[in-house]
Amino acid sequence: MDITQFPSWQRLNSLACRMQGRHLRELFAEDPARAARFSVELPEFLFDFSKNLIDDEVFVNLLQLARDADLEGWRDAMLSGAPINCTEGRPVLHxxxxxxxxxxxxxxxxxxxxxxxxxxxxxxxxxxxxxxxxxxxxxxxxxxxxxxxxxxxxxxxxxxxxxxxxxxxxxxxxxxxxxxxxxxxxxxxxxxxxxxxxxxxxxxxxxxxxxxxxxxxxxxxxxxxxxxxxxxxxxxxxxxxxxxxxxxxxxxxxxxxxxxxxxxxxxxxxxxxxxxxxxxxxxxxxxxALLDGAASMDRHFRETPLEGNAPVLMALVSLWYCTFMGYPAHAILPYEQALHMLPAYLQQAEMESNGKSTTRAGEEADYATGPLIWGMLGINGQHAFYQYLHQSPEVVPADFIGSATPGHALPGHHEILLANMLAQSQALMNGVGREQVETELAAKGLAVDEIEKLAPYKVHRGNRPSNTILLRKLDPHSLGALIALYEHKIFAQGVILQIYSFDQWGVELGKGLAAALQPKLTSGDASGQDASTAGLINYYQRVTAGAAALEFAG
Known part of the structure; x- marks a missing residue:
């Protein structure tokens, strides 16, 4: 059955409109136990998803959507060796x-x-x-x-x-x-x-x-x-x-x-x-130990009920934003120097998997199937693109990833690092309202007319959602668990959105075209190409021919 026809999907569509008018500050004020209820603690890390625009009704319907999609059945099929990579007729058994x-x-x-x-x-x-x-x-x-x-x-x-x-x-x-x-x-x-x-x-x-x-x-x-x-x-x-x-x-x-x-x-x-x-x-x-950490996450994924299943919860929150709330991008922000390549790795893992527009039924999907994944080290990002995260009209959900234990012995550094991570997720959530801005400017001695002019530029709307993953320690075991967490999240999201996550025909297309164009660059034969490609081949030929002539003359 088309996933969009289930009552859970339709209810989530209407709830998305309602949640656009809610603020994370209100959700925390209404529920003092929110952080505990919307967190999962595993042996390797704490996963806190409480800073997300979800309430109990959204949460219940997201879980129901996973059940309607038969996520548990697909999970069991994958782990039993069924050929769930159907377009290539292969099982998925990493x-x-x-x-x-x-x-x-x-x-x-x-x-x-x-x-x-x-x-x-x-x-x-x-x-x-x-x-x-x-x-x-x-x-x-x-x-x-x-x-x-x-x-x-x-x-x-x-x-x-x-x-x-x-x-x-x-x-x-x-x-x-x-x-x-x-x-x-x-x-x-x-x-x-x-x-x-x-x-x-x-x-x-x-x-x-x-x-x-x-x-x-x-x-x-x-x-x-x-x-x-x-x-x-x-x-x-x-x-x-x-x-x-x-x-x-x-x-x-x-x-x-x-x-x-x-x-x-x-x-x-x-x-x-x-x-x-x-x-x-x-x-x-x-x-x-890296493999063992991943196997530990495999057991969590297959044995834990959906309500406390970290990969499933990550998948549900991600599709809630991308597919229902209309937020097309997601940032990966590690606050750990050693994880500086993680955003690039997860970019391939998710976008090559769920960057699809055809459903398992062979129909064109009329909904978003996965966000654009990007990011970099959090501290460096704060001095690069966080301005966009805080004040752009676009909302970009984010994953903050850090470790409670430093990977070095230098005193004082780690507390500054983690304080920045926590501060950024807090600032994205709460923002700074007009009244607070005006109070702070007045305390600095600015005149009323100066405050009126400057205040709009210093307002931060907040209400920017995020997850936080706080590792006990970054070691081989916890790294394996972290990577497998994202692997299963990607799989779960693809299952719920009824796409095949394990082929990559878009990658194959470019390979084939490049193989055909390579001899044309050598021969200069641009016949059969579009005008732009032909012009680029001709330009390449002129430049290389000119360089060869100069070398010969020299």
Whole structure:
């Protein structure tokens, strides 16, 4: 049944109109227990969603909408291995990679859990050998630097996690990332490395990703005549892919190929062998703790009633704003330096998943299915775009994320950091009214006419909603739980809004067009292109031809 036809949906539509006229200050004044009722405490963090424009009636109808959408049924189907990625005919089982399934799943006669455990064992063995100095290059020197070549989910997840766990990094092997096909990034990275002690991890689900394969070929050329190609690939390259046969065709040694599977989406793959750079950077035991934290959130998601289920509540609040209240964006604001890459990671995770306009019935959705995700470190954002958050006509709900325990020993810093986080969420909620502004200006000695002129510019309407996630401590376990929290939130929102969250046909479109245009840039043949693209190709040809002529003349 079309989700918009349920009474819960229609009631939420009418409640949205009513809540536009309410203020968060009033909601807190009416209910002294509001913060406690609209909070969930888990072993890893406190999730406070009380600063949202919801009341009991909204809350009840949001929960009913989740039940009308059969969220619990879809959740159980996902975790049992049903092919819920229907447009590609695949199950969605990234939870299996971390031991988060309620029972064993068998696909095509093979145990998913056994496959994941076996590959994890291979990963552990390789990482331990690397840290013990037993992995060497062609000249016999131990590997000291690892460069991950990957893009999208093969880059953002591992890079974000390593930054988040910076306090747990080992110093015997350094990890670097190259994601851009712009050769400048690869050249800059290679300039700091020694060919004899560098290992490349080529991470690509299909092993056909143009950016990654191009970088891998250039990395291979960087070694020059240090050793024959086959030896270089055996000693200095590792592949992570769901298509090992393609890695073998490239020349990779089978024992240096780590596998994950079609039932793992790229943006949900850091728990798989794609997480090899994480295990190298922080050690395998900490990587295992990351997986365990995610598995803990898996259990919470599948076992906790909807009323206290943190991922479900996050999903309901998000769709309440985006789909019913008409707020098209959502900000991710970490107050933790180590989480500086989290906004970019969550941008891919959510927008590549729920950036869809076709429902599961194949119809065009006439409602918003997901917000624009953006953000940056909160302290830096305060001096950049918070002006917009506080006084723009547009309302941007936000997630504030911090930690009760600092990741350093410098006195005084953490209290200032957390005070800013709490102050910003409080200011967005309460604002500053005209009367208070005038009182404050009068106290500063301004004349009445000056107050009249200045006061409108200093008024903050407030009523800007937010969630706050306060971690006990940012460590591998809590990071795993935090990431899985958002994964399940994205899934729940997609189910309720009746879209498929686990394909990404919009990504595939651009790849195909780029492959067709690449030879045209070389040949200069712009036939069959629209006028703009043809003009750009012609301009590129003129510039490169002119540069070549000057070089020849010189």
């Amino acid at each position: 939870a299996a990679l971390r031991g988060g399934l309620p029972q064993p799943v068998v696909l095509d006669g093979d145990s998913v859990d056994a496959q994941a455990a076996a590959e994890l064992g291979r990963l552990k063995e390789f990482v331990n050998l690397l840290h013990n100095g037993a992995v060497t290059g062609c000249t016999g020197r131990r590997i000291t630097d690892v460069v991950n070549l990957g893009v999208g989910g093969s880059h953002l997840g591992p890079a974000m996690a390593i930054e988040a766990l910076r306090a747990y990094r080992r110093d015997d092997v350094r990890v670097h990332f190259v994601s851009n096909v712009d050769g400048a990034q690869l050249a800059d990275t290679l300039a700091t490395l020694d060919v004899e002690t560098t290992l490349f991890v080529v991470s690509s689900k299909t092993f056909t990703t143009t950016e990654t394969v191009t970088n891998a070929r250039s990395a291979l050329r960087w070694f020059g005549d240090l050793a024959p190609r086959a030896e270089l690939l055996r000693q200095h390259f590792v592949a992570v892919t769901a298509k090992p046969e393609r890695a073998i065709e490239f020349g990779m040694a089978p024992q240096r190929i780590f596998r994950f599977w079609d039932w793992v989406g790229g943006r949900f793959s850091l728990w798989s062998a794609i997480g090899l750079p994480i295990a190298i950077a922080v050690g395998f035991d900490n990587f295992r």
